[in-house]
Amino acid sequence: MRVCAVDPGLTRCGIAVVDIAANRKARLVDVVVVGSPSTDPIGDRLAIIDATMDDWLAKYQPDHLAVERMFAQHNTPTIMGTAQASGVAIAAAARKNIPAALLTPSEVKAAVTGSGSADKKQITAMVTRILGLATPPKPADAADAIAIAIAHAWRGGLFGRGLDTGKLTSPAKASKFSSRQGQGHLTAAQQLWLAAERRAK
Secondary structure, three states: OEEEEEEOOOOOEEEEEEEEOOOOOEEEEEEEEEOOOOOOOHHHHHHHHHHHHHHHHHHHOOOEEEEEOOOOOOOHHHHHHHHHHHHHHHHHHHHOOOOEEEEOHHHHHHHHHOOOOOOHHHHHHHHHHHHOOOOOOOOHHHHHHHHHHHHHHHOOOOOOOOOOHHHHOOOOOOOHHHHOOOHHHOOHHHHHHHHHHHHHO
């Protein structure tokens, strides 16, 4: 599976492409952080993200797009800009018939680190380890985008467990193991994932 993931933002927007095999082994294809000064017109800022997404989707032809879903914050301009950047990325994927998914920060953290409350340093460390990189990806937005891609592909351990990945790309649909009543049948990572999903609702 090839996933293009976006850590949305106007000033810094992380975009990563990661290949994930059925054995959960991940390989970084490319990563970039694009953005623009806050003083630039909003249309110009969004156009930069749109052009980059069009270029990357055409160049790397991912199977899925994954975007971090943001929650309401007190800083309205920041959340508005993040939402606008997310919309541009999703629209770019829609033009190429690429299915898109939204993942909450806690879902990404739980899938990659095993903890829904991991900090950026821990995320970067785990991404570096998972990919076997010689040096950590920088800036943090790059590492976050990579983590989103890995989390979407893994989805709490869906590879190798008989789950249909094609049915898990809708942001409105919970993971299949969320319907299991007894957590005794879940791995520790899946239990963390389920807890993150419940907090996101």
